[in-house]
Amino acid sequence: MTHTSDLLILEENVKVRFILVHKRWIHFAEHNMDKYVIHFLVGCEKDVLIEILTQRCNSQRLMIAEAYRDMYGRDLITDLKENLSHHFKEVMVGLMYPPASYDAHELWHALKGVDTEEKCLIDILASRSNMEIFQMKEAYLMQYNTDLQQDIDSETSGHFRDTLMNLAQGTRMEGYADPSTAAQDAMDFGFHNKTVIRILIARSEIDLMNIRQRYKERYGKSLFHDIKHFASGHYESALLAVCAGDAEDY
Numbered sequence: 001m002t003h004t005s006d007l008l009i010l011e012e013n014v015k016v017r018f019i020l021v022h023k024r025w026i027h028f029a030e031h032n033m034d035k036y037v038i039h040f041l042v043g044c045e046k047d048v049l050i051e052i053l054t055q056r057c058n059s060q061r062l063m064i065a066e067a068y069r070d071m072y073g074r075d076l077i078t079d080l081k082e083n084l085s086h087h088f089k090e091v092m093v094g095l096m097y098p099p100a101s102y103d104a105h106e107l108w109h110a111l112k113g114v115d116t117e118e119k120c121l122i123d124i125l126a127s128r129s130n131m132e133i134f135q136m137k138e139a140y141l142m143q144y145n146t147d148l149q150q151d152i153d154s155e156t157s158g159h160f161r162d163t164l165m166n167l168a169q170g171t172r173m174e175g176y177a178d179p180s181t182a183a184q185d186a187m188d189f190g191f192h193n194k195t196v197i198r199i200l201i202a203r204s205e206i207d208l209m210n211i212r213q214r215y216k217e218r219y220g221k222s223l224f225h226d227i228k229h230f231a232s233g234h235y236e237s238a239l240l241a242v243c244a245g246d247a248e249d250y
Contacts, residue, residue, distance in 0.1 A: 054241035133170035
C-alpha cells in the first residue's frame with residue numbers, strides 16, 4: 001500500500017464519520033473540509049492512526065508525512081503534537097522521526113531539560129553502533145545548530161561527562177550487543193514510560209524480536225502482557241502495535 005493510499009484511507013474514514021455527525025458537510029468550503037478532516041484524523045480517529053502508522057516502516061511514515069504536507073499544507077508532526085496528549089502523543093510523534101533524528105531529539109531534551117536525564121543519555125549513547133552515533137550527531141547538528149559533544153561537555157560533569165564524551169566519539173570496538181539490556185531497562189525502572197517508548201521506537205524489527213524473546217525468558221511473561229498491565233487506552237494500543245507480540249502473547 002502506498003503512502004498516498006494510506007492518506008486516502010484515513011481521509012475516507014474521516015469523511016464517513018464526518019457525514020454521520022454533520023450531514024450537511026457538503027456545503028462547507030473545501031478548505032474548511034480539510035480543516036475538519038485534519039481535526040478528525042488526529043483528534044478522533046486514533047485507532048485508524050495507530051493502525052496505519054505502526055504498520056509502516058520508517059521510510060513509509062516519512063512519505064506519509066510528505067504526502068500530508070502536500071495535500072493539506074500542514075506538518076503532520078505539528079498536528080500530532082497539537083491534538084494528541086501524554087504518552088500516546090510521545091509514541092505517535094516518535095514514530096514520525098527517522099531513527100537518528102529521534103535519538104537527537106531525545107538527547108537534546110535530556111541535556112536541555114530542567115533536569116538532565118542521565119538515564120536517557122546512557123540508554124542511547126551506550127546502545128548505538130558507531131555508524132548510528134555518527135548519524136545522530138549529524139542529525140543533532142542539523143536540528144539544533146549545535147554540537148552534541150559540546151553540549152555534553154557543558155551540561156554534564158565529572159566521570160559521567162568523561163564516559164558520555166567517550167561514547168559520543170563513536171569509536172568503540174563493536175561486537176555482539178545483548179538485546180536483553182533493553183528489556184532489563186523496562187522493568188528495572190518500574191515500567192518507566194519514557195524508557196519503554198524509547199526502547200520500542202528506536203529498535204529495528206529484528207531487535208524487537210530479540211527483546212521480546214529475552215524479556216519472556218527473563219521474567220516468565222511476555223512484554224506484550226506487561227504493556228497491557230501497565231499501559232492503557234490508545235497509549236496501550238500504540239505500544240502493543242509497535243511491539244507486535246507473537247500469537248501466544250495475545
